[in-house]
Amino acid sequence: MSPTHPHDELATPVGTTLERYIMRKQAEFPFATGELSQLLRDIALASKIMVREVGRAGLNSIAEAVGPEGEQGPPRHRLGEEAHIRFVRALTNGGECCAVLSEARPDLIDTGNHDGKYVVALNPLNGSVSLDFNVSTGTIFSIYRRVSRYGGPARAEDFLQGGRAQVAAGYILYGSSTMLVYTTGHGVAGFTYEPSLGEFFLSHPELTIPKQGSVFSCNEGNWFDFPEFARTFLTTCKERRYTARYVGSLAADYHRNLFTGGIYIYPPTGEWPSGKLRLLYECYPIAFVTEQAGGVAVTGADDVLDVPPTQDLHQRMPLFVGSAELVRELQAVAAA
Numbered sequence: 445m446s447p448t449h450p451h452d453e454l455a456t457p458v459g460t461t462l463e464r465y466i467m468r469k470q471a472e473f474p475f476a477t478g479e480l481s482q483l484l485r486d487i488a489l490a491s492k493i494m495v496r497e498v499g500r501a502g503l504n505s506i507a508e509a510v511g512p513e514g515e516q517g518p519p520r521h522r523l524g525e526e527a528h529i530r531f532v533r534a535l536t537n538g539g540e541c542c543a544v545l546s547e548a549r550p551d552l553i554d555t556g557n558h559d560g561k562y563v564v565a566l567n568p569l570n571g572s573v574s575l576d577f578n579v580s581t582g583t584i585f586s587i588y589r590r591v592s593r594y595g596g597p598a599r600a601e602d603f604l605q606g607g608r609a610q611v612a613a614g615y616i617l618y619g620s621s622t623m624l625v626y627t628t629g630h631g632v633a634g635f636t637y638e639p640s641l642g643e644f645f646l647s648h649p650e651l652t653i654p655k656q657g658s659v660f661s662c663n664e665g666n667w668f669d670f671p672e673f674a675r676t677f678l679t680t681c682k683e684r685r686y687t688a689r690y691v692g693s694l695a696a697d698y699h700r701n702l703f704t705g706g707i708y709i710y711p712p713t714g715e716w717p718s719g720k721l722r723l724l725y726e727c728y729p730i731a732f733v734t735e736q737a738g739g740v741a742v743t744g745a746d747d748v749l750d751v752p753p754t755q756d757l758h759q760r761m762p763l764f765v766g767s768a769e770l771v772r773e774l775q776a777v778a779a780a
């Protein structure tokens with residue numbers, strides 16, 4: 445119940461900060477060294493800086509494209525570039541991360557922390573093409589424990605262990621409020637940013653996605669390129685009078701469906717015959733969060749987390765993700 449008298453606010457507990465939550469979780473694992481906790485803090489720190497920058501995007505007119513095509517495909521924006529720099533810097537300064545794979549760069553970034561145990565794959569600012577228009581954007585991240593020898597630089601194999609080897613994954617959504625959602629494989633927790641205090645507070649301790657839903661999210665402009673099974677499934681959604689919702693920013697579309705129930709769809713298209721989304725820093729982390737929230741993520745036939753990566757660090761993959769029953773239904777149509 446919301447307070448009715450101004451003084452009643454004093455009776456409301458402050459709540460659990462992300463910092464305290466991380467510490468508490470760490471204490472549940474007696475052998476934890478605290479390095480993963482520190483790494484999560486570094487990600488949170490960079491995201492706080494990005495909250496500030498994203499909020500000023502229009503004001504500073506700094507959201508224009510830096511080039512017609514980014515190195516990795518879609519046009520990049522200065523804020524996308526800034527997000528890349530902020531996250532890499534925070535992870536470098538933190539010391540636990542020995543290498544970063546970023547959507548904004550073709551090659552691995554060696555942080556110089558050669559004793560660091562972890563590597564981080566991230567899309568620093570997805571949906572940034574829409575930043576000029578105040579559309580929600582997000583950062584998506586995936587963390588692995590390295591398999592290469594400590595003391596030297598990380599190698600591609602550290603990032604190519606497969607989705608089930610992720611030790612943590614999540615995203616930050618810069619929306620009407622900013623939320624950080626992550627998992628370490630023990631459920632999913634969501635934190636909402638309180639700008640006046642500069643803190644993330646635990647707002648959703650155990651996030652679960654409804655088993656069924658009636659929202660479908662896809663770029664229907666690609667309809668004539670969609671494979672037959674996707675069109676058949678979407679036609680069923682329409683016959684059932686489901687609701688179409690599509691922002692065009694994975695973190696935003698995914699986040700909404702996580703709460704309402706629904707399915708996000710990015711099948712192969714003419715332009716993107718292998719799917720558009722990146723396996724290592726979009727599909728795998730979103731699939732990890734989804735499974736931990738009780739949902740399902742498939743590439744069509746297979747569960748995303750079971751699909752082995754190729755040697756391509758920026759590999760693309762079709763993605764169908766959301767409420768378990770809806771996604772399994774789509775999978776059955778794909779298999780028929």
Ligand code: F6P
Nearest residue numbers: 570571663692693694695720721
């Ligand atoms: O990262 C790729 C991405 O920008 C996603 O965030 C988003 O869901 C999708 O591409 C949008 O693609 P399209 O513009 O083709 O609908």
